[in-house]
Amino acid sequence: MKFDRFAKLIAGLSLAFALPWIFLVMVPFITGSNLEALPYPEGQDIDGGVTAYPDKALYQYGSSDYGRQVYAAEGCAYCHTQVIRPTYAGADMWRKGWGGREEDGFARETQARDYLQEEIAPLGYQRIGPDLSNVGHRITDRDLMHRHLFDPTSIDRDSGMPAFLHLYDEAPDGSKLVPNKKAEALVDYLLSLKKDQPLPSKG
Ligand code: HEC
Incomplete structure (x- = not known):
């Protein structure tokens, strides 16, 4: 019993x-x-001669693969996520620029296939800073992206982001900061971040 x-x-x-x-x-x-890449159905016209979703070539940018490693090593994922949640689970789609290209009325939630090309997806688990899934649309200027890394408070006075000064060297005359290889690759990676490739339409 x-x-x-x-x-x-x-x-x-x-x-x-x-x-x-x-x-x-x-x-x-x-x-x-x-999961495998999906071909676009006949008749769906996608920019850049892309025939399947996802296609890394569409957004490839310089040394962005090395930049992905720098992103991981520097711990950016402690403060930044890379996933736009479905609206039933959060308000991500209501935040300006988070879902991608808003100017063409095109922005969307992240799909599992968006990570297909990434060996390790830096999803992140908390948001001290904004989601970076589509930061490549929000910040398109290379110098501005660098400034965000070495002097975040010059852009947002109250920024809680630390300055990643160890990725920059001082110019010989001390007049300005020169990005090192890691900083350049990291910026390549950030500029390439776009998780909004059009999905193949059904039927
Ligand atoms: C301690 C937390 C923290 C860490 C670590 C951190 N960030 Fe940030 N980040 C923030 C905060 C807070 C903001 C929002 C304020 C601002 O724009 O500076 C931000 C903003 C940003 C932005 C601008 C986003 C936008 O939409 O304008 C980029 C790009 C960025 N971070 C990249 C990085 C990268 C790359 C790393 C790693 C090298 C990193 N961050 C590490 C907290 C952090």
Whole structure:
């Protein structure tokens, strides 16, 4: 009798852990792990001769792969996410410029396929600063992007972002800061950040 109740407890506990694990880990893993690029249907006209979604070439920018590593090493993901949540889960789509190209009436939530080209997706887990999924649309000027890294408070007086001065060297005469290789690659990467490639239309 006693054992019976103990077995029930164990069975109940196992179920309580197994069910969320199946639905929150296993199902998304299985449905998301074998995704492939989707071709655009005939008639859907996409800029730049792109034939499938996602296509990295569309947004490739200089040394952005090395920049991705710098982004990871510098810990940018501690303060910045790269995922535009669906509207049922948050207000991301109401924030100006977060969803991508607003001028063509085109902006969207992030889809699982958007990460297909990335070996490790820097999703981030908290937002001290804004989401950077589409920062390549919001900041298009190279010098401004650099200034954001070495002197954030010159752009936003109350910025909580630290200055990444170790990515810059002083010019021999001390007059200005010169970006090192890491800073250039990081800026390439940031300028390339656009997660708004048009989705293939259905039917
Ligand atoms: C301690 C938290 C923190 C860290 C670490 C951090 N940032 Fe930020 N970042 C912020 C905050 C807060 C803002 C918003 C205020 C501002 O614009 O400066 C911001 C803004 C930005 C912006 C401007 C976004 C926009 O939409 O205008 C960019 C680009 C950026 N960060 C890139 C980076 C990169 C790249 C790194 C890593 C090298 C990094 N940040 C590390 C907090 C952080």
